[in-house]
Amino acid sequence: MKTLELIQKNLGSFSKSERKVAEAIIASPEVAIHSSIATLAKMAEVSEPTVNRFCRRxxxxxxxxxxxxxxxxxxxxxxxVNRNVNQDDGPEAYNAKIFESTIASLDSAKNMLDTATIKRAVDVLTRADxxxxFGLGAxxxxxxDALNKFIRFNIPVSCFDDIVMQKMSCINSRKGDVIVLISHTGRTKALVEVAQLARENNAFVIALTPNHSPLAEKSDLVLSASAPEDTDIYMPMASxxxxxVIIDVLATGFTLRRGPKFIEHLKRIKTGIKDSRFDKVDLNED
Amino acid sequence: MKTLELIQKNLGSFSKSERKVAEAIIASPEVAIHSSIATLAKMAEVSEPTVNRFCRRxxxxxxxxxxxxxxxxxxxxxxxVNRNVNQDDGPEAYNAKIFESTIASLDSAKNMLDTATIKRAVDVLTRADxxxxFGLGAxxxxxxDALNKFIRFNIPVSCFDDIVMQKMSCINSRKGDVIVLISHTGRTKALVEVAQLARENNAFVIALTPNHSPLAEKSDLVLSASAPEDTDIYMPMASxxxxxVIIDVLATGFTLRRGPKFIEHLKRIKTGIKDSRFDKVDLNED
DNA sequence: ATTGTCATGTCATTTTATTACAAATCAAAG
DNA sequence: CTTTGATTTGTAATAAAATGACATGACAAT
Structure with missing residues (x-):
């Protein structure tokens, strides 16, 4: 809660002198924050300790x-705000616009995501054999990126961006396996088929895709990441x-679920990596 | 301009002790604002007046x-909000924290990026043969992602994540070629060598890497994307x-530079893709 | 009126910030 | 290598600010 509003709201509960202080602050908060306690006390026509007491209250x-x-x-x-780039924008303008619209998308996604679903997804992932x-195209x-994160957890992870490999992998899947499908549109036929195939083989299907899309319908669990954006000319980048970021949230949830001992393990891995930084390529972290 | 970013940006212009102060503040700004000058001086291992002089600067x-x-x-x-995830955070908490720290990183990067450098990068890219x-690991x-974006512009683009291929590609490069190197640390020896190789063959080297890093030193142009983050346990994801996003900014600048006719061309490509959405895999956009 | 409680102010103390100056560091010129 | 001058940094004194202890005064309940 904004401090000023809090003061305003509690005006009634203050004592006579404290109210004077409150009023002085409300009258010119910008001045107040740059004043010493003595100055403010003088402005409010009270003693310095009164101001101090007011603060503690x-x-x-x-x-x-x-x-x-x-x-x-x-x-x-x-x-x-989500702003679109125009033909006559200079570097300052389009730089700001792109960053700001990405930020806006993240902010909206943060609020849209259902934490209960996240929790379930983490549950399923931690129990996965x-x-x-899988993702196609972009x-x-x-x-x-997901592979990169989960591979550190020392569990069997794979990642394919080839539709044939994806299907083959699904055919070989079974109960206890988890397939995470990533699609911006949720309407790519091939991926929907992959989901179908996976479920026929009793694998659990998590989809990062818009709600109510064909792909969403075929999945056990949907993490909706729809970010409304101007797809006219520029690319579906924010999504x-x-x-x-959602993958990151899942990986974090996974880590936390594994408990403190697991975090220690990760720390040790990391320290190991650090020591060799100058000697060899660090494939995990660059 | 955000104070923290201002400090970050001017790190070079500070004296030795002042830099210590700057680093102490950057390391834990929320501690700094609640400390007395004496405490902060002790944290930075400098004298109190030094802290004061730093402030005045x-x-x-x-x-x-x-x-x-x-x-x-x-x-x-x-x-x-507190950026660090704790062991006892629930899904609501870590979800919010991860999103918010990513947003904070983007916001900071937005202000740190030098638009003049972006402009130059776009210049170079539009003129590239x-x-x-190239990137390693994460x-x-x-x-x-960059390949995915630039391949639409109908110019020769390539992308390797294998160090041998990268070196081979550099050996075959020549004047007019542009190599974009991506590194979170800027200290990976192999990539620094790649930069060296590219420059020996007169290619232009753009680096997405922290300023003043070894890789930055070897590059013609640096887009600094340093996002200070807690790298202790969790992964360098925000960077x-x-x-x-920086790649997106470059791609956008590229598009704009090509002019309205080029945008028309992109639109047509897109429409073409849309029509076949349900029939075949859309490799560009999913 | 009297007593107890709470609010407020005065003054002393402590903590914090700033100034003045001296020592140390560093770089350029002899 | 010295020497010189400038710059940086720290020490110690001083000033300013915040807090604490205590006393006075206002007000309500008896």
Whole structure:
């Protein structure tokens, strides 16, 4: 809650002198944050300890702490809007627009994602005998990224961006296996068939794809990553970013589920890698 | 400009001790804003006046004034959150944290990126006879993504994530060719050698890597994508996202530079793809 | 009126920030 | 290599700010 609003709201519960302080702050918060306790006390026509007491009443450690809090609450968060790039945009403009629209997509995805579904996905993944990540076209980059993350967990993981290999892999799958399908559109026929095949072989199918899409219908669990974007000219890039972040969330959930001992194990792996940084190629981390 | 990024950017212009202060602040800004000048001086292992001088160098009235500014700059849209995931975080918590820290990285990268450098990079790319994207390990996903984008522009593009292929490709390069190297650390010896090789053959080298890193030194042009992050346990994921967005910015700049007729051409390609969506695999867009 | 409680202010103390100056470091010129 | 001058850095003194302890005063309940 914004500090100023909090003060406003609690005006009634303050004592006479404290209210004076509150009013002085509300009147000119910008001045208040740059004033010393003495200055502010003079402005509010109260004593210095009164100001201090006022600060503590608002659950802060003291006056300096309060100033910090107030200063932060005065910042107006830049609303990130999705803006389209125009032909006559210069580098400053399109750079800002692309970054901001990506940020907006992430923010929206953050709020849209259902944490209960995430939890279920993590449950399924931690119990999996074998995990496979499949994507086609641009989504294959996401699948590779996923492989890169999960391969560290020392469980059988695979990743194919070739439809034939995907199908073959599905035919060989069985109960306990998890297939993660990644598709921006959720309408690619080949991938829908892959999902079908996987389920026929009792594998569990998780899809990173828009809700209600054909692919979603064929999956056991859907992590909807739909990021509405201008697909007219430019590429469906934000959705890929969102997908990668979702993968990261799953990997993190996986790590946490494995518990502290597992994290220690990861730390050791990492330290091992660090030591050899200058001697050989680090394929995990570059 | 966000204070933290300002500090990051001016790291080079500080004196030895001042840099220590800067690094201490960057390492834990939220601790810094709640510390006294004495505490911070101890953390940075410098004297108190040095901290004060550092603050003044950043155009503030003194330490308290600086703290206020820093505190405000730590606010991003949504109130600033603790970026680190803890063992006892539930799905809601780690989901939010991961998304928010990624957003914070993007926001910071947006402001750190030098648009003049972007412009130059786009210049070079549009004039290139041949473009190659190279990355190792996790960064190879970014290189693939770049290939995916640039291949549409109907110019010779390639992408290798194998060090031998990369070197062979460099040996065969010549003036007019552009090599884009992607590295989170900028310290991978093999990639530095690749840069060296490319330059020996008169190719132009663009690096997506932290400033002042060994790889950066060997490159003609550096797009610094350093995203400070907790690399202790979890993976350098945000930096990869940032790299992908930078690639997107370059691709967009490329498109715009080619002019309206080129955009028309892209639109037609896209329409062509749409018509066949349900019949065959769309390798470009899924 | 009297007593107890709470709010407030005064003054002393402690903590924090700043200034002035001296020592140390470093680079350029002899 | 020295020497010189400039710059950086730290030490110690000083000033400013915040907090704490305590006393006074206001007000309500008896």
């Amino acid at each position: 608002l659950d802060t450690k003291g006056f300096p702490d309060f100033k910090l809090l107030l200063a932060q609450s005065l910042v107006i968060g830049t609303p990130y 074998k995990i496979a990540f 989504s294959s980059a996401v699948a590779h 890929r970013i969102v997908q990668m | 950043l155009d503030t009235k003194g330490f308290p004034d600086f703290k206020l500014l820093l505190a405000q700059s730590l606010v991003i849209g949504t109130p600033y 041949k473009i190659a994207f 960064s190879s996903a970014v290189a693939h 990869r996202i940032v790299q992908m």
